[in-house]
């Protein structure tokens with residue numbers, strides 16, 4: 001454990017610390033950020049009204065759109081002269097969301113990432129191969145600073161050039177791989193394609209995040225790479241990677257570093273807080289951030305909280321693996337579904353490789369979903385040529401359609417593809433291609 005004194009605090013001591021920090025954060029935002037002052041005033045609330053953690057519900061929510069509308073620095077509570085780093089989202093839906101970090105924020109971030117790495121079984125002296133993208137995205141540098149703080153040797157590989165990454169994995173003998181789950185899979189398949197023995201690399205632990213993945217996907221990666229795969233969670237608006245981390249011992253939910261990030265689960269429709277154990281939208285209030293603290297930030301991620309003590313000894317609450325993101329929800333002919341639900345079905349079919357894409361189109365005012373998925377090399381070898389397997393492929397297509405219909409009540413077209421037809425992930429996988437606007 002990196003910081004057992006904090007990670008194993010009694011709940012009572014932890015809550016006392018959280019309350020003190022919550023009041024400080026409320027005061028900071030009220031005094032320094034006009035957006036929050038107005039929100040407090042509009043709600044008739046003052047930071048002095050906070051007497052217990054339950055009073056959190058009096059505070060205003062923050063949404064991603066609030067960051068965009070105050071682009072670039074409108075929600076900062078420190079002058080730029082005190083900000084030592086900026087990061088930003090890719091801004092695919094308009095203006096990017098910009099976040100900043102003071103020196104103290106970077107220290108806290110490094111601390112929570114060091115805790116996360118240790119929580120996953122990494123230790124000082126490890127070689128950590130970091131395939132998260134370096135740049136405006138928080139993944140690369142966030143992991144990097146935490147790994148250095150832990151006392152590990154970091155290989156800042158970033159994304160792409162997979163063959164070279166494999167060479168480095170072989171020669172530098174990294175024990176830990178940090179990447180998106182889809183990129184880990186890319187590495188696993190590239191090893192196979194190059195005919196490189198798995199045992200020529202030294203990996204034991206994978207720390208994967210930055211995109212939703214299912215338990216079925218984990219099983220595949222663990223089998224292919226012969227590693228233990230663990231889930232890391234974070235988002236730039238709250239900090240970056242290292243907001244929470246699954247532990248190696250328990251592997252049943254991700255410990256939230258609650259001395260810095262105060263979690264809630266709310267009903268996404270009514271915005272009312274829900275008790276521990278109930279599923280809803282995950283919301284975070286930062287407790288120590290200086291440059292851009294956020295109150296009740298709505299993540300759009302669907303999860304639930306478990307406050308029972310974990311077998312690893314940590315007392316910090318665990319969040320369930322994010323089941324879905326509200327933003328990713330697809331509405332197709334009135335049926336709401338998440339890409340992860342389709343992934344779950346596909347991963348259970350042994351003739352299929354874990355490479356798929358969902359293509360949405362609008363034909364004659366009707367939405368259609370096409371599931372494109374690759375068959376395994378193994379299946380292809382049985383036919384010799386893809387074209388010679390038509391009978392078997394047709395029956396496989398029918399089987400997938402029935403499973404999707406039974407699982408989600410949705411009729412989808414299924415297209416089976418030869419291995420290697422879908423572009424491999426170099427970072428975040430492109431799972432959904434929505435052409436409904438273009439084809440309208």
Ligand SMILES: [Zn+2]
Pocket residue numbers: 247249250251255310311312313314
């Ligand atoms: Zn644990």
